[in-house]
Amino acid sequence: GAVVSQHPSWVICKSGTSVKIECRSLDFQATTMFWYRQFPKQSLMLMATSNEGSKATYEQGVEKDKFLINHASLTLSTLTVTSAHPEDSSFYICSASLPRRYEQYFGPGTRLTVT
Amino acid sequence: DAKTTQPPSMDCAEGRAANLPCNHSTISGNEYVYWYRQIHSQGPQYIIHGLKNNETNEMASLIITEDRKSSTLILPHATLRDTAVYYCIVRVAYEYTNAGKSTFGDGTTLTVKP
Numbered sequence: 001g002a003v004v005s006q007h008p009s010w011v012i013c014k015s016g017t018s019v020k021i022e023c024r025s026l027d028f029q030a031t032t033m034f035w036y037r038q039f040p041k042q043s044l045m046l047m048a049t050s051n052e053g054s055k056a057t058y059e060q061g062v063e064k065d066k067f068l069i070n071h072a073s074l075t076l077s078t079l080t081v082t083s084a085h086p087e088d089s090s091f092y093i094c095s096a097s098l099p100r101r102y103e104q105y106f107g108p109g110t111r112l113t114v115t
Numbered sequence: 116d117a118k119t120t121q122p123p124s125m126d127c128a129e130g131r132a133a134n135l136p137c138n139h140s141t142i143s144g145n146e147y148v149y150w151y152r153q154i155h156s157q158g159p160q161y162i163i164h165g166l167k168n169n170e171t172n173e174m175a176s177l178i179i180t181e182d183r184k185s186s187t188l189i190l191p192h193a194t195l196r197d198t199a200v201y202y203c204i205v206r207v208a209y210e211y212t213n214a215g216k217s218t219f220g221d222g223t224t225l226t227v228k229p
Binding site for chain 2: 103105109
């Protein structure tokens with residue numbers, strides 16, 4: 001149990017376009033999901049907390065208008081990178097927790113390359 | 116959340132026990148110790164967590180010192196597939212508004228060698 005999937009696993013897009021990444025909890029409902037970004041040889045950095053049915057909470061320094069998060073159901077959260085630029089190229093990872101559990105379960109990640 | 120300190124890298128021979136230390140001297144009474152690992156180009160994987168008692172599951176054992184200022188993750192029989200970055204995280208117990216939120220440090224890169 002506690003499987004989190006992401007789609008796509010990798011994507012290449014041109015500068016100025018938008019890219020949507022999906023995060024799904026496959027066998028449980030997640031009222032809260034988290035989005036992380038990881039640059040090469042660096043650790044994970046939390047970008048935002050996605051709450052089902054309400055607005056996402058962004059970490060300091062993360063542009064909410066650039067990284068649009070939608071958590072429309074208890075099993076799906078989406079991250080849209082708008083007007084992507086080469087510096088947005090990174091490994092994006094989502095996570096979720098089981099209700100009343102402490103540990104996080106992570107998706108396999110999405111590698112975004114902006115050319 | 117309390118800050119953690121881990122060695123940047125460690126080596127271990129295949130089949131031997133891997134002991135990964137973590138210092139968390141500023142841990143609070145309501146903070147748990149969590150361990151995750153990240154194999155190259157994959158999402159992190161939960162390993163184990165504990166509050167003050169030693170814990171064991173099918174993946175690893177977690178030894179927490181009596182004063183809770185440090186802990187050790189033990190992989191009893193390391194295999195090549197255990198080569199990964201291991202993260203030690205300390206955070207408060209479940210809070211609805213911050214459920215699952217974790218701050219990742221640099222971790223320890225464990226290399227298991229044949």
